[in-house]
Amino acid sequence: MARYIFITGGVVSSLGKGLASAALGALLQARGYSVRLRKLDPYLNVDPGTMSPFEHGEVFVTDDGAETDLDLGHYERFTGVAARKTDSVSSGRIYSTVLEKERRGEYLGKTIQVIPHVTNEIKDFLDIGDDEVDFMLCEIGGTVGDIEGLPFFEAIRQFAQDRPRGQCIFMHLTLLPYIAASGELKTKPTQHSVKELRSIGLAPDVLVCRSEGPIPKKERDKLALFCNVRPDSVIAAQDLKSIYEAPLAYHREGLDQAVLDAFGIAPAPKPDLTTWADVADRVYNPEGEVRVAIVGKYTQLEDAYKSIAEALTHGGMKNRVKVRAEWIDSEVFDRSEDIAAHLEGFNAILVPGGFGERGTEGKIKAAQYAREKKIPYLGICLGMQMAVIEAARNLAGLSDAGSEEFDHEAGEKRFTPVVYHLKEWVEGNRTIQRDADDDKGGTMRLGAYDAVLKEGSKVAEIYGRTDISERHRHRYEVDIKYRDKLEGCGLDFSGLSPDGRLPEIVEYKDHPWFIGVQFHPELKSKPFDPHPLFADFVRAAVEQSRLV
Structure with missing residues (x-):
């Protein structure tokens, strides 16, 4: 039976509950324990899949096809434990399940209420996989006092009561604001x-x-007294230059020891923090620097590309360099013909995924610039599709090449749909079918799918194998029927789905490093295990920097 740690937040949002949870998971692993991390979100969306990146940041995708909160990315990056559908739930998902059961008559005519029916559903979710790990860390989204979070708080209260004494503990994250005018660290918001x-x-x-900064002993003692916790269980979470110092910083503050003490685990196994010491050393002691332009459409909010930013950092760590990622709104190219003015001086260009037509012409121009100037290019999902459209227009003579995602409302305008709406694909031993009029949520090609790489291709060399599995999140696909025409122009289809119907990877044979992938490699990258594509992309950027 797992021990449960419930992580809640107060005072303000965005304090770093997800990071604290992930760092604690890494510290418990360093002591030899197995862990799993979960996120319980109070919003009424069934999942974040249909939310705007400006509203919610990145949508993280699991191997089994769940669209989840970006905190699950932190969990995976810090622990290496692959998240599952059962590691993320929202109020919307809980209420949908309860209402479906009511429609099926599973409540035997009873009046359906938040207590016990909604809270029981939350408790059932928490129970999943209880016997698989030593510790289950469950983060509750939002802050205490939020009306939408009350069912979750009530559910974890009941859950702790149902368990044997000492099986559950609560960790609360708050803010200690510093008032510069009076020179005081204020504890009152935490007390409230x-x-x-x-x-x-x-x-x-x-x-x-x-x-x-540090919490003086006087304030620690005051917090311990008024909040009824032990003084050594008041942990300072100070601002850090890198999130990858968090496990070491929290260990210095005694977080993992305080948690084990709360469970009464003594003597506690000593931690092996060698991996995290090496990670911190690579972050803080780079031997060079490269500049990478990220040409995207959600650049106003960096959390929209959180995993990409972190994967670039991991690639830099692998190569012992600092990656200076600079965000460029792809729409600037719609207003400017001077592409070089925006991209000159960068050692590599990355074009990430996205949805909708806005900014796509700018992405196409970025791909063209990288191809012509022989600058390392990595196109992810939509970034791959734009690279293919660019090749079709400028190399293959298909001047009207486009995507059904943008041109389906073009009326009488004729265009060549090099990228089309994916209506059918194979998942395991079954065929999945979709229609353009289907519900938007959860209907894309989601989760891990296999791909077969061409022998002798650059990607096969990078991966060191010809069979791979990567995570997807898309509903539009490059049309395989244009393969021969594009390969005749030098754009090699070097990775395909096992049935040979869906292009997964394209690359230029005569380019130092130009790769487009339909999947999202950033979702599987970790600081102690960088994704090979990002590691080699940064290596190519280092080589490019030496040519300048």
């Missing part, structure tokens, strides 16, 4: 947050306080 938490039946065992 804990008071709110206790009013709904939850008492923190560990208090993690976000602050700009």
Whole structure:
């Protein structure tokens, strides 16, 4: 039976609950324990798949096809444990399940209420995989006091009551604001947050306080007294230059020891933090620097491309260089014909995924610039499709090449649909069918799919194998019928689905490094195990920097 750690937040949002949860998971692993991390989100969307990146940031995708909150990316990057559908749930998912059961008559005519029916559904979710790991870390989204979060707080209160004593603890993350005018670190917001938490039946065992600097002993003792926790369970979460220092920083503060003490685990196994010491050393002691342009359409919010930013950092760590990623709105190319003015001086160009027509012509121009100037290029999902359209227009003579995603409302305008709406694909031993009029949520080609790489291709060399599995999230696909025409122009289809029907990877034979992939390699990259594509992309950027 797993021990449960429930992580809640107070005072303000975006304090770093996900990062604290992930770092704690890594520390428990360093002590020899197995862990799994989960996110319980109070919003009413069934999942974040239909949310705007500006609204919610990146959508993370699991191997088994779940669209989840970006915190699951932190969990995977810090622990290496592949997330599953059962590691993320929202209020929308919970309520949908309850209502479906009511329609089927599973409640035997009872009146359906938040307590016990909604809370029971949440508890059933928490129970999944209980016997698989030593510790289950469950982060509750939002902040204590949010009305939409109340069913989750009530559910974890009940869950802890149902378990044997000492089987569940609560970790509460809050803010200690510093008032410069008076030179004081204020504890009152944390006191009120804990008071709110206790009013709904939850008492923190560990208090993690976000602050700009160390917490003086006087303030620690005050927090311990007024919040009813042990002084050594008041943990400072100070601002860090890199998130990858978090496990070491939290260990220095005693977070993992405080958690084990709360469970009464003594003596505690000593941690082996060698891996994280090496990660921190690579982050803080680079031997060079490269500039990478990320030409995207959601650049106003970096969280929209969180995994890409982190995967580039991992690639830099592998090559012992700092990657200076600079965000360029692809729409600037719609307003400017001088592409070089925006891309000159960069050692590599990355064009990420996205949805909709806005900014796509700019992405096509970025792909053309990288091809012509022999600059390393990595196109991901839509970034691959735009590279193919660019080749079709400028090399294969298909001047009207486009995508059904953008041109399906073109009326009488004629265009060549090099990229089409994917209506059928094979998943395991069954065929999946989709229609353009289907619901938008959860209907894309989602999750891990196999691909077969061409012998002797650059990607086969990078992966060191010809069979791979990568995560997908798309509903449009490059049309395989244009393969011969494009390959005749030098764009090699070097990776295909096992049935040979879906292009997975394209690359130029006569280019130093130009690769487009239909999948999302960034989702599987980790600081201690960088994704091979990102590691080699940064290596190519280093080579490019030496040519300048």
